[in-house]
Amino acid sequence: MELQGLTYLFVGASFAIYIGIAIWSRARSTNDFYIAGKGVSPVANGMATAADWMSAASFISMAGLIAFLGKDGSVYLMGWTGGYVLLALLLAPYLRKFGKYTVPDFIGTRYYSKTARFVAIVCLIFISFTYVAGQMRGVGIVFSRFLEVDINTGVIIGMLIVFFYAVLGGMKGITYTQVAQYCVLIFAYLVPAIFISLLITNNPIPQLGFGDKISGSSVYLLDKLDQLSIELGFNAYTENTKSNIDIFFITAALMFGTAGLPHVIVRFFTVPKVSDARKSAGYALVFIALLYTTAPAVAAFAKINFIESVQKTEYQSAPSWFKNWENIGLIAWKDKNGDGLINYSNGNALEEVKPKYISERGQYGERLVANSPDRSNANEIYIDNDIMVLANPEIAQLPNWVIALVAAGALAAALSTAAGLLLVISASISHDLMKNMLMPNISDRQELFFARCAAAVSIFIAGLFGIYPPGFVAQVVAFAFGLAAATLFPVLFLGIFYKRLNKEGAIAGMLCGLIATSSYISYFKFINPSLNNSDFWFLGISPEGFGFLGMIINFVVALSVSSFYSKPPEDIYQLVDEIRRP
């Protein structure tokens, strides 16, 4: 069967499953809509959390990013898994015991303050929308490459699917579709990884394969990769280039950010018991680790595959995937030295990095770009990291059904995360903003209606982000994690572990964390991007890692301000005691 037919089949079948599940698990009350009636088993919740967590970025971009960064890419692997230890040990069981619907709910109640609740809502909405924008872009890329529909049509189809099961099913519908989506996405990630591992190292387990010898030779894969990287002018693949302090801070910001992300935290509100919340975090990490330990293997395989199939080949005889992705606009080739060969090495191929294609074709049939070549190096290839995972099955010449499967998996990853995010946004609007602040007298039915409306509006806005992608999506991801670490994590943690913290301390802490982190990141990303290098960074900390410092600022401010004001009322002490009991 043709690739396109297969892709329609796989994607269509997976969408049919999601819709079927949505109809089967409709939400009937706000309790169902917000936290699935607290009836989700820990294993199912673990899978749903994993699908919720692993976004288009994890599925599509991460391996490519690691392939490009080498050992520096470890920050994402450790940062995006280590946070679950913090969640399981420090937050999830206690917030589950608290037993309400949303993260601002906890902050508003624990700090007996509407202002605190409001600040939390603002942080939550900002963090979640930042994230959703990235998912919709992922949906667009997959649709345009594999289904050859227009990116906008793809985004609209994705929106309709999410609309259907998020608005209808709420948390209940989302949870069970996410379980299905996890199965689709992990299968789609592991199958090509196993194939490629067998192909390159003869070892069926990718996690071991990338530490193995290249099949038919006595050279270890990673040694070969180090050697190739150095030959092409890159750093050795298995060595860091960033400073240790920067790596430390980025990893910490991602970990604490993960633990403070509202759409991950609320997943633990859906299990029946406190002990289930702990167990569920463990299962979630197992399911996540399955992908996250495979990703660095895929990265190493992809890099070696890419170098070997492209380097020093003539453009005319370049493999077909190279031209496919060039047509999508994620690869560009500028023949700097005029030899008709593709030369890949360190450095940017083009001035202004991103290619600006013009309609004419060059003498070899390549797409021409308006950018002038960057003459400071010999690299002739622009490659978007995103294609490493998507193109890998094609590069390794795997059968068409594997490629179709990867398309379905990437969509599952993007849609599941988008749905989870849209749910926390709608819950915080209908429950925290409407029910608890503006219109306390509405009934359960009315609140459910508002929740559905809020979900619909959020999906619409997210869709707009997908159709008119803001150019700053990649830059603002640092924002989402930095803010989660610098605002929500400290007040959640102290709310449980430090009874004496009062509302003045919590609000001042959140605001200082918010202001410090957002001004540092905005300064280097938007206001003065030309200064964004280690010479100008505070203590050598990049904007991506600043969230950790923001978190420390939040802690210091919260604790010191708190000591100037009176203790929280007696019932708060009782509340915290109650939360600490399982």
Next chain:
Amino acid sequence: MKLSYWQSNLIILISLLVVWFIVSFGFGIIWSDKLDNFKIGGFKLGFWFSQQGSIYFFVLIIFIYVYLLNKLDKKFFSSSSEIDNKEKE
């Protein structure tokens, strides 16, 4: 002196977080370059910790915590059925 439920929990928490810190920030970042002098198979040890080992340890840490806390829950809240009943209220 007998420890309360909360104190025992804190001791477990702190010890596990120390392990968490050592396997990730320690072996994966701070001492990673030194560990790279040792190899297991084709992996340099520091590289392995930063891209594989730390994640395996994270999973292990959570399940050890689950096991220890379930034991602690039983010890202090005599039977688990009592906890279930409380939930339902």
